[in-house]
Amino acid sequence: MKKDTRLIHAGRSKSYTGSVVNPPVVRASTIVFDTFAQLKHATQNRGNRVPFYGRRGTDTHFALQEAICELEGGAGCALYPCGAAAISGALLAFLKNGDHLLMVDSAYEPTRSLCDKLLAGLGIDITYYDPQIGAAISSLIKPNTRVIFLESPGSLTFEMQDIPAITAVARQHNIVTILDNTWASPILCKPFELGVDISVQSATKYIVGHSDVMLGTASANEKHWLQLREHSYLMGYCASADDAYTALRGLRTLSVRLKQHGQSALKVANWLAQRPEVETVLHPALPTHPGNSLFQRDFSGSNGLFSFVLKQGSQQQVEAFVEGMAHFKMGFSWGGYESLITATMKVQNLRSATTWPYSGPLIRLHIGLEDVEDLLADLEAAFSRFNQAS
Numbered sequence: 001m002k003k004d005t006r007l008i009h010a011g012r013s014k015s016y017t018g019s020v021v022n023p024p025v026v027r028a029s030t031i032v033f034d035t036f037a038q039l040k041h042a043t044q045n046r047g048n049r050v051p052f053y054g055r056r057g058t059d060t061h062f063a064l065q066e067a068i069c070e071l072e073g074g075a076g077c078a079l080y081p082c083g084a085a086a087i088s089g090a091l092l093a094f095l096k097n098g099d100h101l102l103m104v105d106s107a108y109e110p111t112r113s114l115c116d117k118l119l120a121g122l123g124i125d126i127t128y129y130d131p132q133i134g135a136a137i138s139s140l141i142k143p144n145t146r147v148i149f150l151e152s153p154g155s156l157t158f159e160m161q162d163i164p165a166i167t168a169v170a171r172q173h174n175i176v177t178i179l180d181n182t183w184a185s186p187i188l189c190k191p192f193e194l195g196v197d198i199s200v201q202s203a204t205k206y207i208v209g210h211s212d213v214m215l216g217t218a219s220a221n222e223k224h225w226l227q228l229r230e231h232s233y234l235m236g237y238c239a240s241a242d243d244a245y246t247a248l249r250g251l252r253t254l255s256v257r258l259k260q261h262g263q264s265a266l267k268v269a270n271w272l273a274q275r276p277e278v279e280t281v282l283h284p285a286l287p288t289h290p291g292n293s294l295f296q297r298d299f300s301g302s303n304g305l306f307s308f309v310l311k312q313g314s315q316q317q318v319e320a321f322v323e324g325m326a327h328f329k330m331g332f333s334w335g336g337y338e339s340l341i342t343a344t345m346k347v348q349n350l351r352s353a354t355t356w357p358y359s360g361p362l363i364r365l366h367i368g369l370e371d372v373e374d375l376l377a378d379l380e381a382a383f384s385r386f387n388q389a390s
C-alpha cells in the first residue's frame with residue numbers, strides 16, 4: 001500500500017468503525033462487563049486495546065493508536081494530553097535518579113526547560129550536545145548514559161541531525177533514543193527505520209491540523225513498548241476520546257495538506273533568499289542548507305515551517321515587521337491551515353553547547369494554505385514597514 005492510501009485506511013478496521021466511515025467517539029470512564037469471565041479477559045488484556053477502564057482508552061483511542069503505529073512503524077503508541085506531556089512521559093519512562101541524559105542543543109524550548117527545571121532536580125545529569133555531532137556523540141557517553149534525545153530538524157533553527165549515526169552509537173551502548181518527530185509528522189520520516197526507539201509527536205500540529213486540539217503521542221519499538229506503556233499508565237497520562245477522534249479525522253487529509261504547505265513554503269523560502277535584508281533562510285529542503293544531504297537521505301518531503309535570519313534589525317524594526325500583517329497571525333504553535341509568524345531576538349539565549357553564528361533577529365514562519373501570492377504580498381509589505389522603522 002502506498003503512503004497516501006495507508007493514511008486513508010489507518011486505524012479504520014471494521015471493529016472500530018462498525019457501519020460508519022469514521023471510528024465513533026466512545027467516551028467512557030467505566031466499562032461494564034456482563035460476566036466475570038469477560039472482566040477477567042479485559043483485565044488480562046488491558047494493555048492490548050481491549051476496553052478495561054477509561055484511562056486505558058476506548059475504541060476511539062485504540063483506532064488512533066493503531067493508525068499512528070501503522071504510519072510511523074512502531075509496535076505500540078501511547079496517547080498524552082499534549083506534545084509536552086508525551087516528551088515528559090517518554091523521558092520519565094526511561095530515566096531515574098543518577099542517570100545521564102544527552103539532550104540536543106536545538107531542542108524545542110519547553111523540552112530544555114523540562115530538563116533544567118524538573119529533570120535536573122530529580123537527580124538526572126544532563127549534557128546538551130551539538131545537533132550536528134553525528135557519530136562523535138560517542139565521546140559524550142558516560143557509564144550512566146541512559147537516554148539520547150533528538151529533534152530533527154531543530155526547533156526554530158532547523159539543524160538536521162544524522163539520526164542513524166546517533167542511533168547506531170546508542171545501540172552499541174544499550175542507550176534508549178527518543179526522537180521528537182513533530183516536524184516530519186508521521187509521514188515525512190520513518191523514525192524506526194532510522195534506528196530510533198521512541199518517536200514523539202505533538203499531534204497538536206499537523207496531525208490535528210486545525211489549531212483546535214492539544215494532543216501528544218509516543219510510539220515505541222517492540223523492545224521499549226511495554227516499559228513506555230506501563231510508565232505512561234502509572235503516571236496517569238490519557239487523552240479525551242473527542243480529541244482522539246479529531247486527530248483521526250485530521251490524519252485523512254495530512255498528505256494533501258502537507259504537499260500544499262510544503263510547496264508554498266518552498267516558494268516563500270526562495271523568495272526570502274533573494275531579499276537584501278535576509279542573511280540566511282533556515283529551510284532543510286533548500287540545497288544551500290548545511291543539512292540538505294541528510295534531509296534528502298532521510299525525509300520524503302517538507303512542510304510549512306521554517307525560519308529566516310535578518311542581517312540586522314532593531315527591536316522596533318522587528319515589531320514593525322511582525323505587527324500589522326494581513327494574513328500571518330502572530331502566535332505560537334503551527335501545523336494548522338493558517339499562516340503564523342513569531343520573532344526571536346537572541347537565539348543564543350536558547351543554546352548552551354553551541355555558538356549561534358548569526359547576530360540578527362530570527363523570524364519563524366508557518367506557511368498556511370492561503371494563496372502564496374497573498375502571503376508574498378504580506379511579507380513584501382512587512383519588509384517596507386521594517387525598512388521605514390529604525
Ligand SMILES: *Cc1c(COP(=O)(O)O)cnc(C)c1O
Binds near residue numbers: 084085155203205333
Ligand atoms: C509544539 C511542539 C511540542 C509540544 O507540543 P504541545 O502539543 O504544544 O504540548 C513539542 N515539540 C515540538 C517540536 C513542537 O513544535
